[in-house]
Amino acid sequence: MIAFIIAYIIMLCLYYYTRPSGKIPMRAINKVILATMYMVFAIVQFQLNYELLSFHLLLMVALFLAWMGDVFLIFDFNRGGDFFLCGNVCFFTYEMAACIAQGCKFSSFWWVLLVTVLLVALFIFLAHKYPTTLKLGKMRWPMTLYITSITLHGLMGLALMILLPGTKWALLGLGSLFFMISDYILTVDRFVILNNKWIVRSNSTFYFGGLLLIVLSMA
DSSP states (O other), X not given: OHHHHHHXXXXXXXXXHHSTTOOHXXXXXXXXXXXXXXXXXXXXXXXXXXXXXXXXXXXHHHHHHHHHHHHHHTTOHHHHHHHHHHHHHHHHHHHHHHHHHTTOOHHHHTHHXXXXXXXXXXXXXXXXXXXXXXXXXXXXXXXXXXXXXXXXXXXXXXXXXXXXXXXXXXXXXXXXXXXXXXXXXXXXXXXXXXXOHHHHHHHHXXXXXXXXXXXXXXX
């Protein structure tokens, strides 16, 4: 596991250079290697620690959709976003199922829906009020749908951290929260402040750091 973490961090540090470099082949290879690393680690841990026909299979589906999103996002932002949106729904459903399986009632995490509604309403307000700053154009409603899915995913991860004891749930929850933050940063990168290398690197840090925490929670 230590070797995997070290290798993963090395590849992430390399991605800090290849992603903003403008060299698409180098970036694509680097990103696919990173994504495949977390996916292979997850597959191994799933085989070792989970039953195939259990609700934990939903986590593997979510991770596979994230992997597909990583691959497609290199060449097609919209198609990659579609995979990530479906993955977010799976992550959210899995985390909600985990809470229920551990004895939590809906009354313990209903606030996730409320906060999501408030944050999405704020996003819609800002997009309408400042169209020249938040330059969404035709992507306004697709991005609203995506922001809804990632916010549900991230806040449900926060609920896991609050409600369930143990390192496993803390890692999964924190990883999901990092995932959400990464997509908020990505929104800024794509639609507000363009071509800023530090924003791009921050997005990569939170995204791939979040995926690392999520798959480590399976160990």
